[in-house]
Amino acid sequence: MPSVEKNKGKSVVIIGSGAAGLMTAFELLKHNTDVTVLESKQRPGGRLHTLHGHSFSQPVELGAEFIHGDLPLTLSLLDKAGISYHPVNDTMGRLEKGIFKRENNFTAYWSMLMKQMASIQYDMLLAVFLNTYFGEDKYAELRSFIKNFAGGFDLADISTASTKALYREWSKEMGTQYRVDGGYKKLIDFLETECRNNGCIIHFSCCAKKISWHKNEVNILTMCSRMFKADKIVLAVPISILQADTNSRDYIAFSPAVPQHIQAAKNIGFGTVIKIILEFYENFWKAKTKNAGMIFMQNEVVPTWWTQLPVENNILTGWIGNEKAVALQNETDEVILAKAVQSLSHSFDMAEEKIHKNLKAFKIANWSKEPDIYGGYSFNMVESAGAKHILHHPVEDTIFFSGEALFEGSPGGTVEAALSSGKKTAEAVLKTL
Template sequence: MSDSSLLVIGAGVAGLLAARDLARAGRRVTVLEARDRVGGRIYPISGGGFSAPVEGGAEFIHGDAPLTRALLREAGGTWHDTAGRNYQVQGGQLREAEAFITEMPRLLQALQAVAHDLPLADFLHQYFGGAGNAELRRQVTQFAEGFDLADLRRASTLALREEWAGGGAEDSPRPAGGYARLLALLTRQCAAAGVTVRCHAPVHTVRWQDGHVRCEGPGGVFEARQALITVPLGVLQAPPEAPGALRFDPELPGLRAAVAALGMGAVVKILLEFDAAFWAAPDAPRPAPDLGFLFAEAAIPTWWSQQPDPRPLLTGWLGGPAASAATPPDMLLTQALASLAGIFGVPEAEVRRRLRAHRVLDWGADPWARGAYTYPTVGGAAARQVLATPVADTLFFAGEALYEGAAGGTVEAALASAVAVVPQLQ
């Protein structure tokens, strides 16, 4: 074991980028990954009856995302704007929707008046109480839970103000062909820099003392001078006896308190490819031509197409507290098909008959993720600072949960956290 040895736990984009840069700086880096693949919550899926690869995890680029776009360009990839019309279902009627939140200017004006942070639920009660604001409260709640995956009782009003004012939800292009190019680039660059990546190597215990780390798990025992831990926040929040949990010996009470103060949102993502875009047919009971995004009061409330790609693929999205219940995949599929049948006025049997491929991904039930991405909480900045502080120059942390800024919960946040931690380890 040389003084340059470093273990990176987790082969998501934060772990891969940090490993690449540290190996290029002369560190001897081994990446330990629990899964049989790299990428973490970026999950390109091929096969399974789908006519082309689909994205089981991250799918969009939110906001400026300079690091994400630079890597995509370096990989020879491009991106394209989302297209199509937005629809909503209200009172059983399917109609076009102008915006996610129709009164966003009034909402932002009220948000600008907030001087001290408070939970978003309290903000809505104080500023938009009463029956006359019921629809605005409903839209804000649906958006905060569905897009940000937030528990409104904990979510930071000031942080969401910064995010929403930046328009990150409206500016959400897709990488052409998905994120596979970016992952392939980082994997090649890690190999060229001499990084060893070991998949099927989950770590259940990190034993440490000043200047020495021993990682133990079913895949073996690995030792190094330092460790960079890039697992998702949900894994750090899990109790020690839970599947996929990470235990520290000696324990880190400050770390446990910090991760408990942060918010990890659950998501169920359902990918459905049909024989044709039946929802777009002119003679459909409730036609939705050129469908981009759709919002409904249904078991699976949010849907989107691949526009401008005409592929008859719909993605269902259930996010936030509603996605936290442990529901079997076959039941989630049934709920998804029933939701589409109700939205478009088509018999559920016909929707099922036209289905050609499907995949249900419950990220909250995944032991190596335990959620999809983080949301900002009141007091979260202090907790992130605890995570960003190295432990005895031996244990370091990175990942989208540590990011501070308007791009929280994104691929960009994960990359930015890796860029921030690298100088501490060079």
């Protein structure tokens, strides 16, 4: 019997309309399954959030912006949707007091570090690894660099991050990076339209609060007291939501409880980030930074910046990862903007007032405070491999989990990770229908 007939009448509710949730729906709908998506926000996409307007002269990305390499699922979906993308200028350099230096090899210690990371037999916390193998005073700079790199790029906290997982991530050549023309929203629009055209119902402003279940039957109660019923449920929410305390606004109750899976979720790290998007009337960095795509400002509150090159415009994006973001997460947008301007002022050796006067538009995306998400993306702790293994096993073939944090390959914490997880979840659900 063809699979189209097989699943007729079988229903699946997916919680969350990010890349993972929509991808799960997209794949399930190919097999004639009844799919309903519940999303607590008023828009789909989750951490894919392309902002239009807001005084910017072009759409800007508040969440994901890059395709980190030739990633098969992301690129094949973009091709299928007819959405173009372009390679990014990712040449980098360091700017200090107005002087720019190209910097390709992160530090003189990088190859030594990678060699040592490759050689460890058992996994350990990155902080322990650094103290064990690079604890001497002469390595102080290396330790500080690695802490900032892990926190800035991977949003990983070295006191809980897995050394082996970071080694796997860092030892892979990323290759060409790309940006989606018009923004990632185009990919979300494509998935949403495809899902709706195939019969999927998507409810926005619909926050799942309680899941009552027994094998092959699920009842979902939402915050606005609506009830949904299905044979199966997929939780495609950020891992931070599964980690929420019972008294938190975001806590999702399971009845009966699913303690093994919730404990597993707590064994996956989730970092945070503040992204600062600034548009200026005049481009003041082009001449100084020699057309670099990425600009590092060591020891500044906002240490990482990038331009939109090869697209020439007047937009600069600042990035504050993990520890530094946590320190600022409760500040107002104005305070965070002031810190960003200070960082630019020091590094470009330019008066703050001049930078403020040149500012045309700004947007602070403080992801720690973003409802229904509360962070940036996941990182691997020492316990995460086992945790992912548990989360990949559905509860009684009825409750499934999905999302970037469940992805086991590389690059982790990405859109590709979310799409791959969604596809894998759909395959797992289909096996049980």
